[in-house]
Amino acid sequence: MSGADAGGAPGRGGLRTRDDGGRRLVHDPVRRRWVALTPEERVRQELLLDLVALGYPVGLLAVEKGLAYRGLSWRADVVAYGRDGRARLLAECKAPGVAIGQKTFDQLARYNAVLDAPALVVDNGAARYCCVRDGAGWRFVDALPAFGEGESR
Template identity: 40%
Template sequence: MDSNLDQIQLPKLNLPHFEPQLQEKEGKMWIFDSLRKKQLVLTPEEWVRQHWINFLINQLKFPKGLLAMEKGLLYNKLLKRTDLVVWNKSGNPYLLIECKAPKVKLTQKTIEQACIYHKELKTPFLLISNGLQHICLSFDGNSEKFTQEKSFPEPPV
């Protein structure tokens, strides 16, 4: 490992530990994304997202092929990108995960931003996480209301 790699302080998250492939090049830290099979610049938000990918696949046993990153969607004529979407086996959006940097507090404004993305995808579950705190919501399409859940959703069928 590079000497600079040993010095980088990555925050410990409230998610299972895993050993990502990290490397330094061009003066930046990079992390290997197992979904897109390429190196990405390691940002605090990416650190959280990669932990979620690992947790969903390795601990919760979500099929890797059902996860997609940064799906583009149009909202008020602006192109927005979701952080992580899990699809069910029928090809419908199942779980939307909005990742924030660990230092970003999860506030009503954060939840409202995630709800904007949710409006397009209408997933049964919405999860907002800064890696330290996680808010999991289920969505009832009939009443158009969210309910906070105490646990994470099961893998989709």
């Protein structure tokens, strides 16, 4: 994103970026720190902006949330929680140009075996797929659910 000053002013799209010794950094409002602005991080930060615009409180979002599944440690890119403390949305972000395929959905399913979120998102900046629990199955939807949608489960 261009347009951010060294003080971290919002750039185009609302991301706060700055240069630090030749490295481009972005301020992560969830982790409350500056992180390297990699292509995948840009996708993650843009998703966070969209979630906040849909009413998700920053305090109920987690980034790179550690999970244990079948004795292995994993990190979910973004988890949005409801006010009840339950995971409401789980997202996996990939860098632009990284194809979204079955492996990505399988990765998300592993994470969701732990979190049991009713909304799943895969995003690579060029394509964003969102599905929501629909009875015993899943249904793809055109947009991210707003905060509080589907809270009664």
